[in-house]
Amino acid sequence: MPRVHSRTVRKKKHKKWLKQAKGFWGRRKNLFKVAKVASIKALGYATRDRKVRKRSFRRLWILRIGAACHSNGISYSKFINNLKKAGILLNRKVLAEIAVFDANAFSLLVKNTTNKNESKKRD
Numbered sequence: 431m432p433r434v435h436s437r438t439v440r441k442k443k444h445k446k447w448l449k450q451a452k453g454f455w456g457r458r459k460n461l462f463k464v465a466k467v468a469s470i471k472a473l474g475y476a477t478r479d480r481k482v483r484k485r486s487f488r489r490l491w492i493l494r495i496g497a498a499c500h501s502n503g504i505s506y507s508k509f510i511n512n513l514k515k516a517g518i519l520l521n522r523k524v525l526a527e528i529a530v531f532d533a534n535a536f537s538l539l540v541k542n543t544t545n546k547n548e549s550k551k552r553d
Contacts, residue, residue: 444462447462447465447466447469448460448462448465450465450469450472451465451466451468451469451472454468454472487523488522490526491522491523491525491526492506492522492526494526494529494530495509495510495522495525495526495529497529498529498530498533498536499540501533502536502537502540504540504544509540509543512543512544512546513539513543515543515546516542516543516546518539518543
């Protein structure tokens with residue numbers, strides 16, 4: 431019985447990993463072993479960084495809202511607390527967009543939430 435060479439299967443597997451490593455620098459894009467290791471590592475980083483991206487965007491939104499709050503004379507935590515007490519259901523992404531692109535609307539939002547909470551305290 432003749433010996434079977436797995437050239438086509440091997441070539442297909444190698445091409446898959448080399449295609450995955452396209453755009454990498456140096457030997458990482460040319461040599462199979464190095465490309466495979468680099469691709470596996472890159473896939474791990476991609477998985478991790480999808481989670482990190484969500485965290486970093488939330489931090490950015492909170493930073494923007496906090497800056498807009500301080501320019502309106504209220505702290506971030508008090509503003510968020512007032513929003514919840516007033517029953518306004520806006521997430522941080524939308525609040526950050528309002529704070530950056532429409533400062534007047536944001537200041538109205540701050541005034542409305544503080545006025546509602548002050549009137550509740552008087553009652």
